[in-house]
Amino acid sequence: MYIAFDPGKMTGWATFWNDGSVANMGQVNIEQLIDYVEMLVSQNEIDPLKAVIYEDFIVFKHKAKFMTGSRMETSQAIGIIKGLARRTGATLVMQGSDIKPVAQKFTQIFPPADHAQSHQIDAFNHGAYYLINKGIRKTALEEESAM
Secondary structure, eight states, X not given: OEEEEEOSSEEEEEEXXXXXXXEEEEEEEHHHHHHHHHHHHHHTTTSOOOEEXXXXXXXXXXXXXXXXXXXXXXXXXXXXXXXXXXXXXXXXXXXXXXXXXXXXXXXXXXXXXXXXXXXXXXXXXXXXXHHHHTTSSOXXXXXXXXX
16 A cells, blocks of 8 residues: 655555555644554554555745744644655655646646645545556556546
8 A cells, every 4th residue: 555645734644555546635733643644554464565655845044934823733644644654664755746737637637726624635646656666557548548
């Protein structure tokens, strides 16, 4: 099994079966993320995680003042995600946010206009991008051509 995350105050997640097909998706707040990760750790013996994929987070100088007073939930979420990989022995994969446009073209899945609901789609696209590049999952065009 593979899992991908879009970390933040609201963290999106998407799980994939070993063949690259999506198993489930959702989004959780930081407290729920801790509980979700604990559940994944406990299930790891039944269905081992092969890779934990997540979107990197960088505070750029021109955006730093907007972070003033922030509890840095994205950084907290990344720490929880890294802990998941360490505890399960899964490969940890960090991807930049710059892969999103290509991932969306690969999958033909685009985030909704309502940003509050977009985190699970971003997580899905991060996971799909990784799996496509590893040859585990097909692009939407490849799947369509196979029909």
